[in-house]
Amino acid sequence: MKTFKKYILLPAPPEDVYLSLTKPQSIKLWTGAEVEFEEEAGTEFSFWDGDIVGKNLEFEPEKKIVQQWYFGEDNEPSIVTIKLHPDKKGTSLEFVQTNIPEEEYKEFTEGITEYYLGGLADFFEEEGF
Numbered sequence: 001m002k003t004f005k006k007y008i009l010l011p012a013p014p015e016d017v018y019l020s021l022t023k024p025q026s027i028k029l030w031t032g033a034e035v036e037f038e039e040e041a042g043t044e045f046s047f048w049d050g051d052i053v054g055k056n057l058e059f060e061p062e063k064k065i066v067q068q069w070y071f072g073e074d075n076e077p078s079i080v081t082i083k084l085h086p087d088k089k090g091t092s093l094e095f096v097q098t099n100i101p102e103e104e105y106k107e108f109t110e111g112i113t114e115y116y117l118g119g120l121a122d123f124f125e126e127e128g129f
Contacts, residue, residue: 001076001099004109008117010091012124014084017091018062020123021082030123031115048115054080075101093120 010017020026022039027047036046039059045067046053054077058066063084068077078099085092095117100108 002102002105004095004097004100004105004112006095006113006117008093008095008121009087009089010093010121010124012090014062014086014091017084017093017120017124018065020120021065022059030119032119052116054078069097071099071101071104075099090124093117 012020020030022037024035024037027035027037031047033048034046035048036044038045038056041056041058043056044053045056052069054067054069056065056067057079058064065080065082067080067082069080071078076099078097081094081096083094083096085094095112097112
């Protein structure tokens, strides 16, 4: 199992980035797909019509989101921690994911970089913050 860590700078304050990650209508805007999400620990969620599914573990408004993402029944749950750090240019988003199966690491992390983090970055650039 492997760990993936990446930072991206978003031109928006942490409160706006947090809302974009926790409100279903906002998530739908930057993913461009159906989403099931509730900002409550213990609830299940689904992004991209079920391509990413998991459980919400912890929310710290404007600072941190912790989720468990599923990689099939045979694998340990993967823990995703998203931390939002204020930056003079907006928000530094720290994305850390543990327990990614070795055989899926390259393709999965490329998808996270391009679609999840890339979609978020494009959303805030298009919003003109």
